[in-house]
Amino acid sequence: MSKKISVTDTILRDAHQSLLATRMRLEDMLPICPKLDAVGFWSLEVWGGATFDACVRFLKEDPWQRLHQLKAALPNTRLQMLLRGQNLLGYRHYSDDVVRAFVERSAAGGIEVFRIFDAMNDVRNLKTSIEAVKASGQHAQGTICYTTSPLHSIETFVEQAKQMADMGIDSIAIKDMAGLLTPYPTGELVAALKAALPLDVVIHSHDTAGIASLCQLKAIENGADRIDTAISSMAWGTSHPGTESMVAALAGSPFDTGLNLQLLQEIGLYFYAVRKKYHQFESEFTGVDTRVQVNQVPGGMISNLANQLKEQGALNRMDEVLAEIPKVRADLGYPPLVTPTSQIVGSQAFFNVLAGERYKTITNEVKLYLQGRYGKALGEVNPELRRKAIGNEEVIDVRPADLLPPELDRLRGEIGALAKSEEDVLTYAMFPDIGRKFLEERQAGTLTAETLLPIPDGNQAASTTA
Amino acid sequence: MSKKISVTDTILRDAHQSLLATRMRLEDMLPICPKLDAVGFWSLEVWGGATFDACVRFLKEDPWQRLHQLKAALPNTRLQMLLRGQNLLGYRHYSDDVVRAFVERSAAGGIEVFRIFDAMNDVRNLKTSIEAVKASGQHAQGTICYTTSPLHSIETFVEQAKQMADMGIDSIAIKDMAGLLTPYPTGELVAALKAALPLDVVIHSHDTAGIASLCQLKAIENGADRIDTAISSMAWGTSHPGTESMVAALAGSPFDTGLNLQLLQEIGLYFYAVRKKYHQFESEFTGVDTRVQVNQVPGGMISNLANQLKEQGALNRMDEVLAEIPKVRADLGYPPLVTPTSQIVGSQAFFNVLAGERYKTITNEVKLYLQGRYGKALGEVNPELRRKAIGNEEVIDVRPADLLPPELDRLRGEIGALAKSEEDVLTYAMFPDIGRKFLEERQAGTLTAETLLPIPDGNQAASTTA
Ligand SMILES: [Co+2]
Ligand SMILES: [Co+2]
Incomplete structure (x- = not known):
């Protein structure tokens, strides 16, 4: 069997979101676009996720202008974005008319591939965006947020994929945001999805535990059609497997990508220099760390908790909080841990430990969650906790946006x-x-981007061997 | 099929040799030895390679004392060393009586596993060391230095392994020092070796191109028995795949290592802090770089050449030198590029480019090489070059050490x-x-180790989440 594997490069979105707090600026993207556009990627992920927020908040760049300029600079490559379903690129559920308008303007601006996910894996929260993408004539990619629990299994994920297929998605993404997947279960999941549905399967695996490339290889051998990578100078650790490495690894094999390694290396040297400009956003929490495989708590969540605990002078209680997180998650019916559920679970675990009594303090977000305002996780919530938290307040079981007027x-x-x-x-x-x-x-006329600190001496841009 | 994969950890030798110029001191090894000894590694690589040189030259540590103290601190784990065949741990061929004495004292000091290689893959240069290891009752591991050329093939490597087997080796190491291997050819090579010989096969693959863990996975699936890894805080890039990552990747699979991930993570945090002490030895040439897959020149060789060229104000001629290296290597019969052949080939390529005429200057090492003083590579040397370089001087075709008196x-x-x-x-x-x-x-009484620079502020040891 021989099969060309296609590649989505994440350098303009997830790579710098994962490693540099989403701070890469358009001015550092445009000069390399002609080369990126010549590679032959199936798509480039360039928009969505936290980029919209970072543009408006820190970079004082109009995110829509960024999209339009990238579209002009990348005429030959599909542009892809990450969309949080009914949350769009914000932090609450929007009404359907906003979702439709947002998708329509994104498509008009140049997005051809919409990867759509919901933090609860509640497919009802994907419905309106999928419809809107299809109405705009573009590619709707449904997302499985990978997680583990006593309830999650290959069968539940395949069931979720089938429901998304019924909604009209064009392909399936397995999104392993925390780096929980290991190679052989990845292969089994991909094989099951390919057996169940006639759709392309893409594997999006963060290398937090140093295992992502292995997962991609077993995914490919089991029928995956595409992998998400990042140009090597912003790859690995909490980012993705390096594009050049995966291309080299598959070259000459039945799964050859056909991409030009030398061209990719030139692009790699470019971003090697760019990364140094953003050194102030480097963090010590972006390297490979397998602890997620033991405590299932993603790296980003650990660093947030560490900051919270430090403020309370209680860093020594980290182990207790890490032990509490799975219990809170069980009480909430085992949601995947990804924005915003990771914050919801993490904060409640923090209060449970520091208050010396579980659920003595209950956060507003947990109350909303228990009311059904984020949708429904795979498991049931703890009924006692619900009673304690919201008493006789209404619990909704419809799609949350059904209750939102235009x-x-x-x-x-x-x-x-x-x-x-x-x-x-x-x-x-x-x-x-x-x-x-x-x-x-x-x-x-006063838009001013945050200041970039000068590059320290001895840390000059570009390799001496370029 | 289910098969427990065993692990050799390189943290005390190759990991810091690859990332920190071999500078880790015994005082930073001993405190963690009880935990390392409890893991259950098949062996720990702790000695040989450049450690002996670094001890004597920079650290002013007696390398033999290091061995004896490590032996006492690691009573339950096999100690392993890397030996350069007839070169032992130096840079010339030694007479057989020196080789025998060195192996005997190493075994008496605690080394149980000797990985023995020759830079030419000339098995005659392994003969005396293998005999000496067997005479000492220890484990002799024969090494294939992996390289590619029009002459090298799976068949030639299997033939080399058979010759080593005839000499009495107990296992085979595939040593991919440059990171040239890709996953599927690795699997084929391992399968061929396992089919040809009833010996354990170990895969030693540097992650220079970001592909080593993939090679290890395919090696395992094709019958490899053991992998070389490095505790994650000194893993990846020019070092090896992270131990914790490989253990997590295989956990629960038919190839489970059975090692305790939590214990490994504690060890990882320890070395995370240790690494910061040696920050002055960090280099920008230790990260993932797939260029070796295009020009086949290992990362360490590129940085050496860059320094040589910079001294001559000729950094702009790097591309010419990189293009010249394969030609010189062909003229010399395609030796693998590893110490000392990497330096021999690299320097000659440098002179060929800078002199403006190929072989206008011929180095002494190339002359010795052409006389047969390093042994024989797989291919023939260019006869014209040989005539030009050494005229009618004697060419030897015996094992070089046969001509060395005690x-x-x-x-x-x-x-x-x-x-x-x-x-x-x-x-x-x-x-x-x-x-x-x-x-x-x-x-x-004046032994003084080189000075370690203080750890800069904001770069404090240990993670906040330990
Ligand atoms: Co991601
Ligand atoms: Co090595």
Whole structure:
């Protein structure tokens, strides 16, 4: 059997989101776009995730302008984005009319592939976005957020994939955001998905535990069609397997990608230099760390908790919090741990330990969760906890957005003349405070990106052997 | 099929040789030995390679004392060393009596597993060491230095392994020092070796191109018995796949190592802190770099050449030198590129480019090589080059050491009373200048290790989440 494996490179989105706090600027992307566009990637992930937030909050770049300029600079490659289903690129559930408008403007701006996920794996939260992507004529990729629990199994993931297929998705992504997957279970999951559905399967595996490339290899051998990689100078650790490495590993094999290694190496040297510009955003929590395989807590979550505990002078209680997290997660019906559920579970575990009594303090987010406002996880929530947290308050079991009236007109009215386009209204919709601030500063001509610290001596850009 | 894969950890030898210029000191090894000894590694590589040189030259540690103290601290784990065949741990061919004495003292000091290689893959250069290891009752591991050329093939490597088997080796190591192997050819090579010989096969693959863990996985699936890894805080890049990652990747699979991941993580945190002490030896040439897959020049060789070229103000001629290296290698009959052949080929390529005429200058080492003084590579040397270089001088075709008279007595006489033991004589034998200096300073009580620079602020040891 011989089969060409296609590649999605994440260098312009997930790679710098994972390693450099999403800080790469458009000015560092555009010069290399001609080479990126010549590689022959199946797609380039360039937008969505935290990039929209980082643009508006820190870089003072219009995220829509970024999209339009990337589209112009990459005429031959599919542009791909990561979309949080009904949460779009914000942190709450939006009404369906906002979701439709957002997808429509994204597609009009150049996005051809929408990878859509829900933090609960509640497919109802994907429904409107999938419909909107299909209405725009683009590619809707349904996402399985990989997690483990006594309830999750290959069967439950295949069932989720079938439900997404019924909604009309064009392909399936296995998103292993924490680096929990190991090679042989990955192969089994991919084989089961390929046996169940006539759709391409893509493997998106973060290398947090140093295992992602192995998972990709077994995925490929079991029928996966595409892998997500990152140009090597921003690869590995909490990012993805290096593009050059995976291309070299498969070259000459039945799974050859056909991509030009020398061209990729030139791109790698370019980003090697770019990365140094952002040294202030490097973190010691982005290297390979297999602890996620023992405690199942993703690296990013551990660093957040460490900061919270340090503020309370309670860093010595980290082990207790790490032990509490799986218990809270069980009480909530085993949601995957990914934004926003990772924060919800982590904060509650933190309070459970520091208060000296479980659920003495219950966060607002956990209360909303117990009301069904994020949708439904695979398991049932602990009924006692629910009673204690919300008493007789209403619990919804419909899709959360079913209860949300249309809100686009209201948003348009609120932001008024500051918005010069529908895109501006959507920017405001995503981030009412910082979005408004961005539009005000733009009007006043005072947009200023945060300052980049100078590159320290002895850490000069580019290799001496380039 | 289910098969327990055993593990050799390289943290005390190859890991810090690859990443920290071989500078880790015994004082940073001993505190963690109880935990290392409890893991259940098949062996720990702790000695040989460049450690002996670094001890005597920079650390002013008696390498034999290091061995004896490690043996005492690791009573339950096999100690392993890397031996350069007839070169032992020095840079020339030694007479057989020196080889026998060195192996005998190493075995008496605690080495149970001797990995023996020759830079030419000339098995005649392994003969005396293999005999000596067997005479000492220890484990002799024969090594294939992996390389590629129009002449090298699975058949030639299997033939080499058979010749080593005839000499009595107990197992076979595939040593991919440059990171040239890719997963599927690795699997084929391992399968062929296992089919040809009833010996354990170990895979030693440097992660220079970011592919080593993939090679190990395919090696395992094709019958390899053991892998070389490095505790994750000194793993990856020019070092080896991370121990914790490989253990986690195989856990629960038919190839489970059975090692305790939590214990390994504790060891990982220890070395995470240790690494910071040696920050002055970190280099930008130790990260993943797939260029070796295109030009076949190992990373360490590129950095050496870059330094040589920089001194001549000719860094811009690097590409020409990289293109010249394969030609010189062909003229020399395609030796593997590993110490000392990498330096021999690299320097000659450097002169060929800078002199503006190929072989206008011919190095002394190339002359010796053409006389047969390093043994024989797989291919024939270019006869015209040989005539030009050495005219009518004698060419030997016997094993080089056959022409060396016994020299141990002479060495013993030369170093005289400075040597307090047979081990001291061997230290002097390895390094006549720095070995003598070491013994003199020891006698004078003036041994002083090179200075370690203080750890910079903001780069403090240990993770906050330990
Ligand atoms: Co991701
Ligand atoms: Co090595």
